[in-house]
Structure formats: C-alpha cells, structure tokens
Amino acid sequence: MTATYYISVGEVSDKLLRQVASKRNMSPEDLARSYVLSGLENTRFQGVRYLTACVITAAVVLFGVWLLSISLPSPVIGPKALHWIREFTFLFAPWPLTILLALWIVARSETSFPMLLGLFGALRRIKLFGAEIELNEQTKRRIQSAASEIELALREYKTRADKELVRIVARYQVEQALSKFIDSGSVKSLTLKRDKGFRCTIHIPDPIRDGRLYQLVDYCPSGLGRGREFSTRFGIIGKVWRTEGPLLENDLLTPQVQRTHEEEIDKIMSDWGMDRREAESALKHRSYFCFPLVHENRKVGLLYMDAEEKDSFDGTKQSDVSARAQEELAPLVAKVLDDSATVSLHVELD
Structure with missing residues (x-):
C-alpha cells in the first residue's frame, strides 16, 4: 500500500521548482519526488562521509608508512631516526590486525554494509559529453519508456513503408x-x-x-x-x-542418416541459425x-x-x-x- 503525503510550499519555492523541472524536462511532481527520495537516501547513509574520511585517512597513513619503510638518504632525518619513527608507528598500528578487525566489525554491524554501499553513490551519476545522467530507477523507467516509444514508432513507420x-x-x-x-x-x-x-x-x-x-x-x-x-x-x-x-x-538434412524428429530439429537449428518454430517450418521444405x-x-x-x-x-x-x-x-x-x-x-x- 502506497502512502501519500502533502507538503505545502510557498509561491517562490513553487515557481523555482517548476523552473528547475522545466530545465530537466520533468514534471514538478517527479522532481519533488526525486528530491524527497534523495533526502531519504542521504539520511539512510548519513555515516558515509565519516566512513569515507576514515578510509582516506587510513590510505594516507599507509602511504606515509610506506614512505618511512623505504631506504632514502636524508640530510635532515638520519637512518636511526627513521627507524624509530617506523617502529613507533607500527607499535600503535599493527595494520594486518587492524584490517581484520575492521572487516569483522563491518560483517557484524547492521549499518556498516549499507554505509559501504553508499560510498558508490557517486557512481550513479555520470557526466558524458557535457550531459549529466543519473543512474537510478527513474532514469531506468525513462529509458524503457523511450525504447518502447521508439519500437512503436518503428512499427508504425514500417507499416507505411510496406504500403509504399x-x-x-x-x-x-x-x-x-x-x-x-x-x-x-x-x-x-x-x-x-x-x-x-x-x-x-x-x-x-x-x-x-x-x-x-x-x-x-x-x-x-x-x-x-x-x-x-x-x-x-x-x-x-x-x-x-x-x-x-x-x-x-x-x-536440408545432410548427411543422410537415420534421425528422430527431435534430432532433425536440433540439426536444423544448429546448422541454419533457426529457433525451434522456424526449424519446424523449414523441415517441410x-x-x-x-x-x-x-x-x-x-x-x-x-x-x-x-x-x-x-x-x-x-x-x-x-x-x-x-x-x-x-x-x-x-x-x-x-x-x-x-x-x-x-x-x-x-x-x-x-
């Protein structure tokens, strides 16, 4: 059962909503619905930014540890200082154990997995040749509707072409x-x-x-x-x-050997690129x-x-x-x- 909610907006907001909808070739109702769904989705994945910041921080720290682990001559920091900095870092961050612990937390948590999925939300909107395409259910329905309209237009055009x-x-x-x-x-x-x-x-x-x-x-x-x-x-x-x-x-059936009807159909389908109905018809000639x-x-x-x-x-x-x-x-x-x-x-x- 679908619930219906009524939201009052001011005259200025209503005018702005209609202007944006016109630019996007949408109805104001569809645009408002997309805003509401977008807000709900953002609320659902509100920890995504925090998790993203954690991942980026971890990546930066790992990169820093890698820099400390390579042997580079430095006029400022001597080899002994680099050694102690590296040891101190690994003392507080045993990375293999830390990664395993993080994976265990994600697996046991009810909200971490949706948060991880939310990281890929940016991939649902792409820009191509100056046009922005949002990969969501509404876009899918639009494409399906456009494909149906194109197919219908082609059938109507074919009818006219047949007559010509x-x-x-x-x-x-x-x-x-x-x-x-x-x-x-x-x-x-x-x-x-x-x-x-x-x-x-x-x-x-x-x-x-x-x-x-x-x-x-x-x-x-x-x-x-x-x-x-x-x-x-x-x-x-x-x-x-x-x-x-x-x-x-x-x-049609060469070489001439004894075959059952099903074997004849299978051979025609295999040799001549036909489906079963077409093969049944071809067998008559x-x-x-x-x-x-x-x-x-x-x-x-x-x-x-x-x-x-x-x-x-x-x-x-x-x-x-x-x-x-x-x-x-x-x-x-x-x-x-x-x-x-x-x-x-x-x-x-x-």
Whole structure:
C-alpha cells in the first residue's frame, strides 16, 4: 500500500521548482519526488562521509608508512631516526590486525554494509559529453519508456513503408516478372520434379533496419510472406547474403542418416541459425536454391526457391537460371531499391 503525503510550499519555492523541472524536462511532481527520495537516501547513509574520511585517512597513513619503510638518504632525518619513527608507528598500528578487525566489525554491524554501499553513490551519476545522467530507477523507467516509444514508432513507420513498397513493386510489375521467370524454360529445366510445394520469392536489404533482409513479394506461384523480416544470419538466405555466392541444397538434412524428429530439429537449428518454430517450418521444405541478384556490380537482393521434396533441383542448370535472373529480375529490383530510398531508415538496433 502506497502512502501519500502533502507538503505545502510557498509561491517562490513553487515557481523555482517548476523552473528547475522545466530545465530537466520533468514534471514538478517527479522532481519533488526525486528530491524527497534523495533526502531519504542521504539520511539512510548519513555515516558515509565519516566512513569515507576514515578510509582516506587510513590510505594516507599507509602511504606515509610506506614512505618511512623505504631506504632514502636524508640530510635532515638520519637512518636511526627513521627507524624509530617506523617502529613507533607500527607499535600503535599493527595494520594486518587492524584490517581484520575492521572487516569483522563491518560483517557484524547492521549499518556498516549499507554505509559501504553508499560510498558508490557517486557512481550513479555520470557526466558524458557535457550531459549529466543519473543512474537510478527513474532514469531506468525513462529509458524503457523511450525504447518502447521508439519500437512503436518503428512499427508504425514500417507499416507505411510496406504500403509504399507495394506501390513501387506494382509500378515495376515485379510480381508479374517473377511469375514469368519461374515459367521460363531454364527454371523448368532446373525443377524437373516440380510439385505443388515449389515456391519462389525475392528478398532485398530491409529498408528500416540494418542487418536484416526483407521479403519483397509473396511466394510465387502461390503463398504469402510479403513484408517479413529476417536476420542476415538466418537460414540459407542469410548465408548467401553474407557469402555472396549461390547455394543449392537438395536435402536440408545432410548427411543422410537415420534421425528422430527431435534430432532433425536440433540439426536444423544448429546448422541454419533457426529457433525451434522456424526449424519446424523449414523441415517441410527439403530442397533449397538461393543466389544473389546483382545489377551494375551492386548486390540488390536475393532470389530464393524451395520445394517440399528432396532432390527437386538439377544442380547442372543453376548457372543458366542465375544468368536469366540477373538479366530479367535484377534491374527491376534495383529500381525498387532506388525508389524506396525515400522511406528507408537503415537504423541499427540489434
């Protein structure tokens, strides 16, 4: 149960409180609350200054003892005088025993440990590039709130960017070009065992976030997926994007050995950077073919194909398919990238 306290302040104090709150971008209520909490904390750790003074004094004395312990010729104090001063000091301050006694007192005391923690209170406020940041619960809540607002703003912006990309894709008839491409003779010769599980799509660099890939169109000839985002470390598309080389896998689970379902899932997760849900979905498509789309020496996207059956692709035909895609699809994808520059952010949040 939270108790509420009401404190009366004068007109001058109220005006000053509002001025300070405005400079700190806080509400007067939050500022007053921070003052109260700061005062309570200072009261709780009121012995901190005393303890700090003791520690500094002890450090100075130890440093002085160290100076006395080294052999230095001195025209003022002779070696015999240094010897007696050192002996006198250690007589009244047996430092190993003193340190052990201090540790025992701290361990047994109910207030010493909070006092020691209070020594680090100065570390909760730092100055960086002229700005002062106080590391407390209120700052934590502010940062969390700002992060949530940024995430919400990015989602709203992505929705608008998706709509703009749909318009650009329709302008250059990318989906029609992809449909025509997969019905071409070169692609049909690649997919001699094509069944209803065959599908193809295009990925481009994500316009919003760096380090991610964006599915530009729905799967062709049928299927959804447009607008999905993937990490550049995800699956075959991530590997091809990073290595910039084509990759054809006629069996997702190589080498072909007897495995249980759980062992198959574990292998996919280990080999292709997927979580369990993604691995379960990937297991439904055993054959994969993916290669970069390059236009005027610029990597503009990826062409991705998969099929449900193993050994669905003829590896000897992949160069013909890639050459045709560079000629027919890569220029269109490059135009989409150029036109989408007005909505691209390319922020890095991961």
